[in-house]
Amino acid sequence: MKDIDIDQRRKKVLCAIVDSYVETAMPVGSRTISQRFRRSVSPATVRNVMADLEEMQLIMHPHTSAGRMPTDRGYRFYVDSLLEPERLTKEEESVINKLLTRECRDFDSLMRASSRAISMITNVAGIVLTPRLKRSIFKHIEFISMDSSRVLTVLITNSGLVKNSVMDLEDEISRSELFRISEFLNHELEGISLGDIKDYLTRRLLEQCDSFYNFLKKAMLVISSPSLLRMDDRVYYEGTTSLMAYPEFKDIAKARLFLRFLEEGKDVLDLFNEDMEKEGIKVHIGKENSCKEIQECSIITSNYKIQHRTIGAVGAIGPTRMEYGKVISAVSYLSEMLGKVLEDIG
Amino acid sequence: MKDIDIDQRRKKVLCAIVDSYVETAMPVGSRTISQRFRRSVSPATVRNVMADLEEMQLIMHPHTSAGRMPTDRGYRFYVDSLLEPERLTKEEESVINKLLTRECRDFDSLMRASSRAISMITNVAGIVLTPRLKRSIFKHIEFISMDSSRVLTVLITNSGLVKNSVMDLEDEISRSELFRISEFLNHELEGISLGDIKDYLTRRLLEQCDSFYNFLKKAMLVISSPSLLRMDDRVYYEGTTSLMAYPEFKDIAKARLFLRFLEEGKDVLDLFNEDMEKEGIKVHIGKENSCKEIQECSIITSNYKIQHRTIGAVGAIGPTRMEYGKVISAVSYLSEMLGKVLEDIG
DNA sequence: AATAGCACTCTAAGTATTAGAGTGCTAATG
DNA sequence: CATTAGCACTCTAATACTTAGAGTGCTATT
Numbered sequence: 125m126k127d128i129d130i131d132q133r134r135k136k137v138l139c140a141i142v143d144s145y146v147e148t149a150m151p152v153g154s155r156t157i158s159q160r161f162r163r164s165v166s167p168a169t170v171r172n173v174m175a176d177l178e179e180m181q182l183i184m185h186p187h188t189s190a191g192r193m194p195t196d197r198g199y200r201f202y203v204d205s206l207l208e209p210e211r212l213t214k215e216e217e218s219v220i221n222k223l224l225t226r227e228c229r230d231f232d233s234l235m236r237a238s239s240r241a242i243s244m245i246t247n248v249a250g251i252v253l254t255p256r257l258k259r260s261i262f263k264h265i266e267f268i269s270m271d272s273s274r275v276l277t278v279l280i281t282n283s284g285l286v287k288n289s290v291m292d293l294e295d296e297i298s299r300s301e302l303f304r305i306s307e308f309l310n311h312e313l314e315g316i317s318l319g320d321i322k323d324y325l326t327r328r329l330l331e332q333c334d335s336f337y338n339f340l341k342k343a344m345l346v347i348s349s350p351s352l353l354r355m356d357d358r359v360y361y362e363g364t365t366s367l368m369a370y371p372e373f374k375d376i377a378k379a380r381l382f383l384r385f386l387e388e389g390k391d392v393l394d395l396f397n398e399d400m401e402k403e404g405i406k407v408h409i410g411k412e413n414s415c416k417e418i419q420e421c422s423i424i425t426s427n428y429k430i431q432h433r434t435i436g437a438v439g440a441i442g443p444t445r446m447e448y449g450k451v452i453s454a455v456s457y458l459s460e461m462l463g464k465v466l467e468d469i470g
Numbered sequence: 471m472k473d474i475d476i477d478q479r480r481k482k483v484l485c486a487i488v489d490s491y492v493e494t495a496m497p498v499g500s501r502t503i504s505q506r507f508r509r510s511v512s513p514a515t516v517r518n519v520m521a522d523l524e525e526m527q528l529i530m531h532p533h534t535s536a537g538r539m540p541t542d543r544g545y546r547f548y549v550d551s552l553l554e555p556e557r558l559t560k561e562e563e564s565v566i567n568k569l570l571t572r573e574c575r576d577f578d579s580l581m582r583a584s585s586r587a588i589s590m591i592t593n594v595a596g597i598v599l600t601p602r603l604k605r606s607i608f609k610h611i612e613f614i615s616m617d618s619s620r621v622l623t624v625l626i627t628n629s630g631l632v633k634n635s636v637m638d639l640e641d642e643i644s645r646s647e648l649f650r651i652s653e654f655l656n657h658e659l660e661g662i663s664l665g666d667i668k669d670y671l672t673r674r675l676l677e678q679c680d681s682f683y684n685f686l687k688k689a690m691l692v693i694s695s696p697s698l699l700r701m702d703d704r705v706y707y708e709g710t711t712s713l714m715a716y717p718e719f720k721d722i723a724k725a726r727l728f729l730r731f732l733e734e735g736k737d738v739l740d741l742f743n744e745d746m747e748k749e750g751i752k753v754h755i756g757k758e759n760s761c762k763e764i765q766e767c768s769i770i771t772s773n774y775k776i777q778h779r780t781i782g783a784v785g786a787i788g789p790t791r792m793e794y795g796k797v798i799s800a801v802s803y804l805s806e807m808l809g810k811v812l813e814d815i816g
Numbered sequence: 817a818a819t820a821g822c823a824c825t826c827t828a829a830g831t832a833t834t835a836g837a838g839t840g841c842t843a844a845t846g
Numbered sequence: 847c848a849t850t851a852g853c854a855c856t857c858t859a860a861t862a863c864t865t866a867g868a869g870t871g872c873t874a875t876t
Binding site: 497499500501513517520521531534535536537 | 836837838839840
């Protein structure tokens with residue numbers, strides 16, 4: 125190893141430190157690294173390299189006589205520059221495939237199966253956001269009379285999401301009118317994204333006059349029913365129990381704060397929504413996260429798409445000390461598969 | 471206190487031990503009890519009573535020089551004979567009411583709000599089972615064409631549960647036939663419980679002959695679509711994070727087993743299903759539970775009803791050391807309210 | 817530049833000590 | 847006779863003390 129570029133060696137050492145620390149959760153000593161390289165370098169040399177890496181703030185000391193562990197910056201460098209892309213094994217892929225196809229009948233199950241799939245393969249918590257209603261595309265609407273004053277609206281989107289909501293009509297609109305409205309909407313809104321519907325109808329409204337005007341207005345009233353297009357974006361997560369086995373969560377108070385953070389859901393939702401604007405795999409490491417509850421955690425996210433349109437996001441969360449390679453591949457693969465499954469059932 | 475029936479005193483002491491232990495989680499000494507009775511009895515006397523209670527296996531010693539704590543039998547006696555029924559405060563009731571009415575638009579939210587309501591008020595985990603499909607009553611069915619081969623079935627029950635499921639038709643049944651089938655079913659099945667539908671149709675089938683026979687057979691095929699009446703009974707639970715604050719869960723390994731137990735869900739479902747056959751509030755204390763993961767926990771369950779028919783169950787789970795009075799009232803009140811809310815939206 | 821050697825540091829695990837909370841028993845008391 | 851005071855005894859949990867060993871950083875050597 126003598127004639128290797130010094131920077132190359134630094135990289136290798138950092139890599140070894142990360143790998144070893146991820147595996148054992150113990151600060152890594154120079155002896156260990158030396159052995160990892162089959163003694164082709166002495167511990168003393170490794171110590172010198174380590175001193176350099178520490179100066180670069182890529183690794184740190186918990187105390188004088190302890191080994192080194194990666195800093196957030198260290199992980200960042202590892203993820204950006206050292207990690208070569210890997211694929212899940214055939215077995216792992218088939219676990220995901222089976223789970224998704226088995227549970228795809230019902231939307232709720234599919235979401236839960238997806239988050240469970242990630243957590244099973246990566247051993248960290250899996251997170252799945254339901255398809256954003258606003259990004260989904262209108263497919264069909266149908267009104268079903270429940271009793272004298274109430275109507276069940278069934279809205280079908282291209283993501284296979286069927287949204288039921290009950291409307292109180294109070295006799296403003298007759299049944300026959302409602303039937304005409306549904307015919308009109310089904311014809312008119314084909315292929316329009318739910319987020320654009322109101323704008324679209326408003327524009328139509330301005331173009332029209334007289335007799336059709338009132339009809340359109342009623343149609344608009346119906347489609348604007350608060351519960352119908354209301355965001356009920358939900359965060360599914362699973363696998364927190366596996367997380368509790370990590371030494372990082374041995375302090376139950378910390379574990380509790382973390383769980384509360386997930387249970388609360390708001391911040392998770394915001395984070396994922398923000399990430400959804402960007403393409404590809406996103407990685408947030410430790411202190412890079414603005415929420416203090418998860419500053420010792422890392423989050424990996426990815427979008428899933430239907431017909432090349434991003435409609436939702438999946439991800440994983442666990443301690444900063446995680447197997448980034450595997451988690452990234454799992455999140456990536458799942459996002460792809462979930463898109464496909466949704467496309468099939470949509 | 472001298473001239474009080476000796477049994478009466480034992481009861482009071484047991485009661486005091488339970489109350490104090492529930493509050494502090496520390497074994498209760500004779501001094502403490504004596505003070506609780508404003509020194510009307512001396513610690514020595516209390517010690518004698520305690521010795522009796524211990525002989526009856528209602529309380530125990532963790533070790534010689536520690537105070538007493540209730541045994542499972544002790545809690546059982548406390549719950550059955552000592553606890554007088556209490557009501558939630560107006561504030562607590564209004565917390566439940568607000569939560570349920572605010573989240574009642576959508577079924578999933580309602581279930582989650584219910585479990586959260588229990589956990590918020592009792593500080594233990596709240597559990598809610600979705601209305602059993604088989605116990606619900608048929609209200610309306612509608613078929614919506616999705617594409618050439620698939621049909622979305624929308625089944626509405628009296629519990630407001632709207633069940634969507636997709637059917638692959640493969641041209642066995644024409645659209646017009648399907649329409650006639652829905653009209654037939656809507657007319658015929660009014661008021662029949664979903665669990666009885668198959669039997670009912672089979673009976674009808676045997677009565678009929680010739681032309682109508684084939685029609686009935688197709689109707690039956692449709693209603694028997696595996697995903698339609700398939701049990702997808704689900705367990706909602708919330709409030710596990712509050713649970714983690716209890717000293718009982720300071721051992722993270724135990725906490726993990728417990729969480730896994732809930733996450734798994736199967737055993738919870740079985741337990742609640744079994745309890746559903748019985749009326750009123752059911753209490754399972756510690757070792758009375760057959761699942762070893764929860765033998766240091768107690769479970770309180772109650773049914774909820776629509777039109778006097780039991781269709782589901784709610785409950786709470788926490789450490790045996792819980793405020794039984796409050797938890798029982800909360801579960802009881804919630805089950806009542808949930809039934810009402812479901813009746814309203816059904 | 818790489819390595820061996822060595823003094824030095826710090827933790828974590830094990831051991832010892834001790835204060836005090838609480839008991840159970842016995843004898844005294846109204 | 848039920849109740850109580852007194853007292854010796856027990857056990858825990860907290861604190862302090864000790865020590866082995868893992869690992870470093872520096873210096874001298876190859």
